[in-house]
Amino acid sequence: MELAVAPFRLLFNHPFGTAHGLRDGTDSVFVRLKVDGACGYGEATLPPYIEYSQSAVIDELKAIELKSVFNLSQGSFLGGAVLDRLCPPTRTALTMAYIELICSVKELSINSYFQMDANGPRARAMVTLGHSDIDDIPLKLSELPQSEVLKVKLGAANDVAVMERVKLLDNRPLFLDANQGWRSLAEAEAAIHAAGPERVLGVEQPFPKDRWDLHKALKDRLGIPVYGDESIQGPADLERAPEAFDGVNLKLVKCGGLDIAVRMAVRARELGLKVMLGSMSESSLGSGAMFALADAADLLDLDGPWLIKNDPFEGLRMLNGLLERVDPSAPGFGIRLRPGHGLVFAPVGG
The missing domain is CATH 3.20.20.120 (Enolase-like C-terminal domain)
Structure with a gap:
Protein backbone atom coordinates (compact mmCIF):
# COMPACT_ATOMS: atom_id res chain seq x y z
CA MET A 1 0.00 0.00 0.00
CA GLU A 2 1.47 3.35 -1.06
CA LEU A 3 0.74 6.57 0.83
CA ALA A 4 1.21 9.90 -0.96
CA VAL A 5 0.40 13.48 0.02
CA ALA A 6 -0.25 16.72 -1.84
CA PRO A 7 -0.27 20.03 0.05
CA PHE A 8 -2.62 22.52 -1.59
CA ARG A 9 -4.36 25.83 -0.93
CA LEU A 10 -8.07 26.04 -1.72
CA LEU A 11 -9.02 29.57 -2.84
CA PHE A 12 -12.41 31.20 -2.30
CA ASN A 13 -14.36 32.92 -5.06
CA HIS A 14 -14.57 35.91 -2.71
CA PRO A 15 -12.73 36.51 0.57
CA PHE A 16 -14.76 34.51 3.08
CA GLY A 17 -15.62 36.14 6.38
CA THR A 18 -16.81 34.68 9.68
CA ALA A 19 -16.56 35.90 13.26
CA HIS A 20 -13.14 34.17 13.26
CA GLY A 21 -11.88 36.61 10.61
CA LEU A 22 -11.54 37.08 6.86
CA ARG A 23 -9.50 34.76 4.63
CA ASP A 24 -8.97 34.24 0.89
CA GLY A 25 -8.47 30.48 1.10
CA THR A 26 -7.68 27.46 3.23
CA ASP A 27 -4.54 25.34 3.44
CA SER A 28 -5.21 21.64 2.87
CA VAL A 29 -3.39 18.33 2.66
CA PHE A 30 -4.75 15.72 0.25
CA VAL A 31 -3.89 12.08 0.82
CA ARG A 32 -3.82 9.15 -1.61
CA LEU A 33 -3.68 5.49 -0.66
CA LYS A 34 -2.97 3.20 -3.59
CA VAL A 35 -2.69 -0.55 -4.05
CA ASP A 36 -2.70 -2.54 -7.31
CA GLY A 37 -4.22 0.33 -9.27
CA ALA A 38 -7.03 1.03 -6.78
CA CYS A 39 -7.01 4.43 -5.06
CA GLY A 40 -8.61 6.11 -2.11
CA TYR A 41 -8.37 9.84 -1.43
CA GLY A 42 -8.59 11.83 1.78
CA GLU A 43 -8.56 15.49 2.76
CA ALA A 44 -7.45 17.49 5.78
CA THR A 45 -8.55 21.10 5.47
CA LEU A 46 -6.85 23.46 7.90
CA PRO A 47 -8.51 26.81 8.55
CA PRO A 48 -6.29 29.03 10.70
CA TYR A 49 -8.51 28.88 13.77
CA ILE A 50 -7.92 25.13 14.34
CA GLU A 51 -4.16 25.66 14.82
CA TYR A 52 -2.85 22.70 12.80
CA SER A 53 -0.48 23.25 9.88
CA GLN A 54 0.21 21.44 6.62
CA SER A 55 3.72 20.56 7.82
CA ALA A 56 2.40 19.08 11.09
CA VAL A 57 -0.07 16.87 9.22
CA ILE A 58 2.54 15.74 6.68
CA ASP A 59 5.07 14.97 9.43
CA GLU A 60 2.52 12.73 11.16
CA LEU A 61 1.73 10.96 7.89
CA LYS A 62 5.43 10.35 7.22
CA ALA A 63 5.72 8.54 10.55
CA ILE A 64 2.80 6.17 9.93
CA GLU A 65 3.55 2.46 9.39
CA LEU A 66 0.53 1.51 7.33
CA LYS A 67 0.67 -2.24 7.90
CA SER A 68 0.35 -1.69 11.64
CA VAL A 69 -2.79 0.39 11.18
CA PHE A 70 -4.79 -1.09 8.30
CA ASN A 71 -5.64 -4.59 7.08
CA LEU A 72 -6.96 -4.13 3.57
CA SER A 73 -7.69 -7.82 2.97
CA GLN A 74 -10.16 -7.74 5.86
CA GLY A 75 -11.19 -4.11 5.31
CA SER A 76 -10.44 -3.38 8.94
CA PHE A 77 -8.67 -0.91 11.19
CA LEU A 78 -5.91 -2.59 13.22
CA GLY A 79 -4.18 0.30 14.93
CA GLY A 80 -6.95 2.14 16.72
CA ALA A 81 -4.58 3.43 19.38
CA VAL A 82 -2.12 4.62 16.74
CA LEU A 83 -4.87 6.42 14.82
CA ASP A 84 -6.23 8.06 17.94
CA ARG A 85 -2.83 9.57 18.74
CA LEU A 86 -2.92 11.50 15.47
CA CYS A 87 -4.23 15.05 15.40
CA PRO A 88 -7.86 15.15 14.15
CA PRO A 89 -7.04 16.51 10.64
CA THR A 90 -4.41 13.81 10.01
CA ARG A 91 -6.71 11.09 11.27
CA THR A 92 -9.54 12.45 9.13
CA ALA A 93 -7.54 12.45 5.89
CA LEU A 94 -5.94 9.04 6.43
CA THR A 95 -9.11 7.19 7.44
CA MET A 96 -11.08 8.89 4.65
CA ALA A 97 -8.59 7.63 2.08
CA TYR A 98 -8.60 4.14 3.59
CA ILE A 99 -12.39 3.85 3.64
CA GLU A 100 -12.55 4.90 0.00
CA LEU A 101 -9.78 2.46 -0.88
CA ILE A 102 -11.78 -0.38 0.69
CA CYS A 103 -14.81 0.69 -1.35
CA SER A 104 -12.73 0.84 -4.52
CA VAL A 105 -11.23 -2.61 -4.02
CA LYS A 106 -14.56 -4.18 -3.08
CA GLU A 107 -16.57 -2.09 -5.59
CA LEU A 108 -18.84 -0.73 -2.87
CA SER A 109 -20.64 2.58 -2.74
CA ILE A 110 -20.03 4.52 0.44
CA ASN A 111 -23.70 4.06 1.41
CA SER A 112 -23.21 0.30 1.22
CA TYR A 113 -20.04 0.53 3.32
CA PHE A 114 -21.87 2.38 6.11
CA GLN A 115 -25.13 0.48 5.50
CA MET A 116 -26.98 3.73 4.97
CA ASP A 117 -30.11 4.03 2.83
CA ALA A 118 -29.28 6.24 -0.17
Whole structure:
Protein backbone atom coordinates (compact mmCIF):
# COMPACT_ATOMS: atom_id res chain seq x y z
CA MET A 1 0.00 0.00 0.00
CA GLU A 2 1.47 3.35 -1.06
CA LEU A 3 0.74 6.57 0.83
CA ALA A 4 1.21 9.90 -0.96
CA VAL A 5 0.40 13.48 0.02
CA ALA A 6 -0.25 16.72 -1.84
CA PRO A 7 -0.27 20.03 0.05
CA PHE A 8 -2.62 22.52 -1.59
CA ARG A 9 -4.36 25.83 -0.93
CA LEU A 10 -8.07 26.04 -1.72
CA LEU A 11 -9.02 29.57 -2.84
CA PHE A 12 -12.41 31.20 -2.30
CA ASN A 13 -14.36 32.92 -5.06
CA HIS A 14 -14.57 35.91 -2.71
CA PRO A 15 -12.73 36.51 0.57
CA PHE A 16 -14.76 34.51 3.08
CA GLY A 17 -15.62 36.14 6.38
CA THR A 18 -16.81 34.68 9.68
CA ALA A 19 -16.56 35.90 13.26
CA HIS A 20 -13.14 34.17 13.26
CA GLY A 21 -11.88 36.61 10.61
CA LEU A 22 -11.54 37.08 6.86
CA ARG A 23 -9.50 34.76 4.63
CA ASP A 24 -8.97 34.24 0.89
CA GLY A 25 -8.47 30.48 1.10
CA THR A 26 -7.68 27.46 3.23
CA ASP A 27 -4.54 25.34 3.44
CA SER A 28 -5.21 21.64 2.87
CA VAL A 29 -3.39 18.33 2.66
CA PHE A 30 -4.75 15.72 0.25
CA VAL A 31 -3.89 12.08 0.82
CA ARG A 32 -3.82 9.15 -1.61
CA LEU A 33 -3.68 5.49 -0.66
CA LYS A 34 -2.97 3.20 -3.59
CA VAL A 35 -2.69 -0.55 -4.05
CA ASP A 36 -2.70 -2.54 -7.31
CA GLY A 37 -4.22 0.33 -9.27
CA ALA A 38 -7.03 1.03 -6.78
CA CYS A 39 -7.01 4.43 -5.06
CA GLY A 40 -8.61 6.11 -2.11
CA TYR A 41 -8.37 9.84 -1.43
CA GLY A 42 -8.59 11.83 1.78
CA GLU A 43 -8.56 15.49 2.76
CA ALA A 44 -7.45 17.49 5.78
CA THR A 45 -8.55 21.10 5.47
CA LEU A 46 -6.85 23.46 7.90
CA PRO A 47 -8.51 26.81 8.55
CA PRO A 48 -6.29 29.03 10.70
CA TYR A 49 -8.51 28.88 13.77
CA ILE A 50 -7.92 25.13 14.34
CA GLU A 51 -4.16 25.66 14.82
CA TYR A 52 -2.85 22.70 12.80
CA SER A 53 -0.48 23.25 9.88
CA GLN A 54 0.21 21.44 6.62
CA SER A 55 3.72 20.56 7.82
CA ALA A 56 2.40 19.08 11.09
CA VAL A 57 -0.07 16.87 9.22
CA ILE A 58 2.54 15.74 6.68
CA ASP A 59 5.07 14.97 9.43
CA GLU A 60 2.52 12.73 11.16
CA LEU A 61 1.73 10.96 7.89
CA LYS A 62 5.43 10.35 7.22
CA ALA A 63 5.72 8.54 10.55
CA ILE A 64 2.80 6.17 9.93
CA GLU A 65 3.55 2.46 9.39
CA LEU A 66 0.53 1.51 7.33
CA LYS A 67 0.67 -2.24 7.90
CA SER A 68 0.35 -1.69 11.64
CA VAL A 69 -2.79 0.39 11.18
CA PHE A 70 -4.79 -1.09 8.30
CA ASN A 71 -5.64 -4.59 7.08
CA LEU A 72 -6.96 -4.13 3.57
CA SER A 73 -7.69 -7.82 2.97
CA GLN A 74 -10.16 -7.74 5.86
CA GLY A 75 -11.19 -4.11 5.31
CA SER A 76 -10.44 -3.38 8.94
CA PHE A 77 -8.67 -0.91 11.19
CA LEU A 78 -5.91 -2.59 13.22
CA GLY A 79 -4.18 0.30 14.93
CA GLY A 80 -6.95 2.14 16.72
CA ALA A 81 -4.58 3.43 19.38
CA VAL A 82 -2.12 4.62 16.74
CA LEU A 83 -4.87 6.42 14.82
CA ASP A 84 -6.23 8.06 17.94
CA ARG A 85 -2.83 9.57 18.74
CA LEU A 86 -2.92 11.50 15.47
CA CYS A 87 -4.23 15.05 15.40
CA PRO A 88 -7.86 15.15 14.15
CA PRO A 89 -7.04 16.51 10.64
CA THR A 90 -4.41 13.81 10.01
CA ARG A 91 -6.71 11.09 11.27
CA THR A 92 -9.54 12.45 9.13
CA ALA A 93 -7.54 12.45 5.89
CA LEU A 94 -5.94 9.04 6.43
CA THR A 95 -9.11 7.19 7.44
CA MET A 96 -11.08 8.89 4.65
CA ALA A 97 -8.59 7.63 2.08
CA TYR A 98 -8.60 4.14 3.59
CA ILE A 99 -12.39 3.85 3.64
CA GLU A 100 -12.55 4.90 0.00
CA LEU A 101 -9.78 2.46 -0.88
CA ILE A 102 -11.78 -0.38 0.69
CA CYS A 103 -14.81 0.69 -1.35
CA SER A 104 -12.73 0.84 -4.52
CA VAL A 105 -11.23 -2.61 -4.02
CA LYS A 106 -14.56 -4.18 -3.08
CA GLU A 107 -16.57 -2.09 -5.59
CA LEU A 108 -18.84 -0.73 -2.87
CA SER A 109 -20.64 2.58 -2.74
CA ILE A 110 -20.03 4.52 0.44
CA ASN A 111 -23.70 4.06 1.41
CA SER A 112 -23.21 0.30 1.22
CA TYR A 113 -20.04 0.53 3.32
CA PHE A 114 -21.87 2.38 6.11
CA GLN A 115 -25.13 0.48 5.50
CA MET A 116 -26.98 3.73 4.97
CA ASP A 117 -30.11 4.03 2.83
CA ALA A 118 -29.28 6.24 -0.17
CA ASN A 119 -33.04 6.57 -0.79
CA GLY A 120 -33.92 7.61 2.75
CA PRO A 121 -35.41 10.94 3.85
CA ARG A 122 -33.61 13.92 2.35
CA ALA A 123 -31.70 16.17 4.71
CA ARG A 124 -32.15 19.84 3.81
CA ALA A 125 -29.13 21.35 2.08
CA MET A 126 -27.88 24.87 2.70
CA VAL A 127 -25.36 27.22 1.13
CA THR A 128 -23.54 29.99 2.97
CA LEU A 129 -23.42 33.74 2.67
CA GLY A 130 -20.22 34.79 4.45
CA HIS A 131 -19.71 38.06 6.32
CA SER A 132 -20.56 40.77 3.81
CA ASP A 133 -20.67 44.46 3.25
CA ILE A 134 -24.26 45.39 2.53
CA ASP A 135 -23.54 46.38 -1.08
CA ASP A 136 -21.86 43.02 -1.82
CA ILE A 137 -24.80 40.89 -0.78
CA PRO A 138 -26.74 40.90 -4.10
CA LEU A 139 -23.73 39.65 -6.10
CA LYS A 140 -22.82 36.96 -3.58
CA LEU A 141 -26.39 35.68 -3.41
CA SER A 142 -26.63 35.57 -7.20
CA GLU A 143 -23.57 33.32 -7.37
CA LEU A 144 -24.88 30.74 -4.89
CA PRO A 145 -26.93 27.75 -6.08
CA GLN A 146 -30.57 27.49 -5.10
CA SER A 147 -30.51 25.35 -1.98
CA GLU A 148 -33.44 24.67 0.32
CA VAL A 149 -31.92 26.77 3.13
CA LEU A 150 -29.69 29.85 3.20
CA LYS A 151 -27.06 30.00 5.93
CA VAL A 152 -25.90 33.48 6.91
CA LYS A 153 -22.67 34.18 8.78
CA LEU A 154 -23.20 36.74 11.52
CA GLY A 155 -21.37 37.96 14.59
CA ALA A 156 -20.41 41.40 13.24
CA ALA A 157 -21.49 44.96 13.93
CA ASN A 158 -23.75 45.06 10.86
CA ASP A 159 -25.77 41.91 11.64
CA VAL A 160 -29.16 43.64 11.74
CA ALA A 161 -28.55 45.51 8.48
CA VAL A 162 -27.34 42.30 6.80
CA MET A 163 -30.45 40.40 7.80
CA GLU A 164 -32.75 43.19 6.68
CA ARG A 165 -31.08 43.21 3.26
CA VAL A 166 -31.07 39.42 2.92
CA LYS A 167 -34.79 39.27 3.72
CA LEU A 168 -35.52 41.61 0.82
CA LEU A 169 -33.44 39.63 -1.67
CA ASP A 170 -34.01 35.99 -0.74
CA ASN A 171 -37.07 34.08 0.42
CA ARG A 172 -35.46 30.85 1.63
CA PRO A 173 -35.65 29.65 5.24
CA LEU A 174 -32.65 31.00 7.16
CA PHE A 175 -30.01 29.43 9.35
CA LEU A 176 -27.91 31.90 11.37
CA ASP A 177 -24.30 31.15 12.31
CA ALA A 178 -22.52 33.57 14.65
CA ASN A 179 -19.34 31.47 15.13
CA GLN A 180 -19.15 32.50 18.81
CA GLY A 181 -19.48 36.16 17.79
CA TRP A 182 -22.27 37.29 20.13
CA ARG A 183 -21.70 38.12 23.79
CA SER A 184 -25.25 38.64 25.04
CA LEU A 185 -28.79 37.40 24.60
CA ALA A 186 -29.74 40.89 23.41
CA GLU A 187 -27.36 40.64 20.43
CA ALA A 188 -28.78 37.26 19.47
CA GLU A 189 -32.36 38.40 19.81
CA ALA A 190 -31.77 41.52 17.72
CA ALA A 191 -30.36 39.51 14.81
CA ILE A 192 -33.09 36.86 15.04
CA HIS A 193 -35.79 39.52 15.15
CA ALA A 194 -34.28 41.21 12.09
CA ALA A 195 -34.25 37.89 10.23
CA GLY A 196 -37.84 37.16 11.20
CA PRO A 197 -38.16 34.37 13.80
CA GLU A 198 -40.69 32.51 11.65
CA ARG A 199 -38.03 32.06 8.93
CA VAL A 200 -35.19 30.96 11.20
CA LEU A 201 -34.64 27.18 11.24
CA GLY A 202 -31.81 27.39 13.72
CA VAL A 203 -28.97 29.35 15.25
CA GLU A 204 -25.45 27.93 15.34
CA GLN A 205 -22.88 28.56 18.06
CA PRO A 206 -24.08 32.06 18.93
CA PHE A 207 -21.84 32.48 21.98
CA PRO A 208 -18.27 31.58 23.01
CA LYS A 209 -17.76 27.84 23.24
CA ASP A 210 -17.42 27.79 27.03
CA ARG A 211 -20.63 29.82 27.63
CA TRP A 212 -22.96 26.89 27.94
CA ASP A 213 -25.11 29.02 30.24
CA LEU A 214 -25.88 31.54 27.49
CA HIS A 215 -26.64 28.81 24.97
CA LYS A 216 -29.04 27.19 27.43
CA ALA A 217 -30.72 30.53 28.12
CA LEU A 218 -31.25 31.19 24.41
CA LYS A 219 -32.51 27.64 23.86
CA ASP A 220 -35.03 27.99 26.66
CA ARG A 221 -36.06 31.53 25.78
CA LEU A 222 -36.87 31.62 22.07
CA GLY A 223 -37.92 28.14 21.05
CA ILE A 224 -35.62 28.26 17.99
CA PRO A 225 -33.21 25.31 17.74
CA VAL A 226 -29.69 26.13 18.92
CA TYR A 227 -26.89 24.04 17.37
CA GLY A 228 -23.47 23.55 18.92
CA ASP A 229 -20.35 23.67 16.80
CA GLU A 230 -17.19 24.82 18.57
CA SER A 231 -18.64 23.73 21.92
CA ILE A 232 -18.93 20.13 20.72
CA GLN A 233 -15.63 18.80 19.41
CA GLY A 234 -15.87 15.06 19.99
CA PRO A 235 -17.90 12.28 21.61
CA ALA A 236 -17.21 13.42 25.19
CA ASP A 237 -18.69 16.88 24.56
CA LEU A 238 -21.74 15.34 22.93
CA GLU A 239 -22.87 13.68 26.16
CA ARG A 240 -23.65 16.96 27.90
CA ALA A 241 -24.93 18.74 24.77
CA PRO A 242 -28.68 18.34 25.45
CA GLU A 243 -28.48 20.63 28.47
CA ALA A 244 -27.65 23.63 26.26
CA PHE A 245 -28.26 22.65 22.63
CA ASP A 246 -30.98 21.23 20.42
CA GLY A 247 -28.58 20.01 17.75
CA VAL A 248 -24.95 19.45 16.85
CA ASN A 249 -22.86 20.38 13.83
CA LEU A 250 -20.58 17.42 13.05
CA LYS A 251 -17.39 18.13 11.08
CA LEU A 252 -14.81 15.58 9.99
CA VAL A 253 -11.70 17.64 10.73
CA LYS A 254 -13.13 18.53 14.13
CA CYS A 255 -14.03 15.04 15.34
CA GLY A 256 -11.29 13.08 13.56
CA GLY A 257 -12.90 11.16 10.72
CA LEU A 258 -15.90 9.46 9.16
CA ASP A 259 -15.89 6.52 11.55
CA ILE A 260 -16.13 8.85 14.55
CA ALA A 261 -18.71 11.07 12.85
CA VAL A 262 -20.94 8.03 12.26
CA ARG A 263 -20.80 7.10 15.94
CA MET A 264 -21.52 10.68 16.96
CA ALA A 265 -24.49 10.95 14.60
CA VAL A 266 -26.02 7.77 16.02
CA ARG A 267 -25.41 8.90 19.60
CA ALA A 268 -26.80 12.37 18.91
CA ARG A 269 -30.07 10.79 17.77
CA GLU A 270 -30.17 8.68 20.93
CA LEU A 271 -29.76 11.88 22.96
CA GLY A 272 -32.63 13.56 21.11
CA LEU A 273 -30.41 16.02 19.22
CA LYS A 274 -30.80 17.23 15.66
CA VAL A 275 -27.84 16.47 13.39
CA MET A 276 -26.19 18.82 10.96
CA LEU A 277 -23.31 17.70 8.74
CA GLY A 278 -20.87 20.58 8.39
CA SER A 279 -17.54 21.33 6.83
CA MET A 280 -14.59 23.68 7.04
CA SER A 281 -14.86 24.74 3.41
CA GLU A 282 -13.57 21.40 2.17
CA SER A 283 -13.36 20.56 -1.50
CA SER A 284 -15.81 18.22 -3.23
CA LEU A 285 -13.78 15.35 -1.76
CA GLY A 286 -14.30 16.18 1.91
CA SER A 287 -17.86 17.35 1.26
CA GLY A 288 -18.64 14.19 -0.72
CA ALA A 289 -17.21 12.00 2.04
CA MET A 290 -19.39 13.66 4.68
CA PHE A 291 -22.40 13.43 2.36
CA ALA A 292 -22.21 9.67 2.92
CA LEU A 293 -23.86 10.26 6.30
CA ALA A 294 -26.74 12.35 4.92
CA ASP A 295 -29.27 9.68 5.84
CA ALA A 296 -28.47 10.34 9.51
CA ALA A 297 -28.85 14.14 9.26
CA ASP A 298 -31.46 16.88 9.31
CA LEU A 299 -29.33 19.58 7.66
CA LEU A 300 -26.37 19.57 5.27
CA ASP A 301 -23.83 22.39 5.34
CA LEU A 302 -21.51 20.99 2.67
CA ASP A 303 -21.22 23.93 0.30
CA GLY A 304 -17.43 24.22 -0.04
CA PRO A 305 -17.53 23.22 -3.73
CA TRP A 306 -19.59 26.33 -4.50
CA LEU A 307 -17.45 28.69 -2.44
CA ILE A 308 -14.01 27.80 -3.83
CA LYS A 309 -12.67 28.40 -7.33
CA ASN A 310 -9.90 25.79 -7.61
CA ASP A 311 -11.61 22.63 -6.36
CA PRO A 312 -9.38 19.70 -7.43
CA PHE A 313 -12.32 17.26 -7.29
CA GLU A 314 -15.84 17.06 -8.71
CA GLY A 315 -18.90 14.90 -8.31
CA LEU A 316 -21.52 16.82 -6.30
CA ARG A 317 -24.35 18.94 -7.61
CA MET A 318 -27.29 20.94 -6.34
CA LEU A 319 -30.43 19.97 -8.26
CA ASN A 320 -33.81 21.54 -7.48
CA GLY A 321 -32.44 22.63 -4.13
CA LEU A 322 -31.20 19.14 -3.20
CA LEU A 323 -27.57 18.12 -2.75
CA GLU A 324 -26.70 14.89 -4.54
CA ARG A 325 -23.90 12.93 -6.15
CA VAL A 326 -23.62 13.15 -9.92
CA ASP A 327 -23.05 9.37 -10.02
CA PRO A 328 -24.53 7.75 -6.89
CA SER A 329 -23.66 4.24 -8.09
CA ALA A 330 -19.90 4.94 -8.36
CA PRO A 331 -17.62 3.15 -5.88
CA GLY A 332 -16.49 5.07 -2.82
CA PHE A 333 -17.57 8.66 -2.40
CA GLY A 334 -18.51 9.06 -6.07
CA ILE A 335 -16.00 11.90 -6.30
CA ARG A 336 -13.25 12.07 -8.93
CA LEU A 337 -10.23 14.20 -9.69
CA ARG A 338 -11.06 17.11 -11.95
CA PRO A 339 -9.05 17.44 -15.21
CA GLY A 340 -6.19 19.86 -14.58
CA HIS A 341 -6.65 19.44 -10.83
CA GLY A 342 -3.22 20.80 -9.92
CA LEU A 343 -2.44 18.29 -7.16
CA VAL A 344 1.11 16.93 -7.05
CA PHE A 345 1.30 13.78 -4.93
CA ALA A 346 4.60 12.70 -3.37
CA PRO A 347 5.04 9.30 -1.66
CA VAL A 348 5.64 9.35 2.10
CA GLY A 349 5.77 6.89 4.98
CA GLY A 350 5.14 3.23 4.58
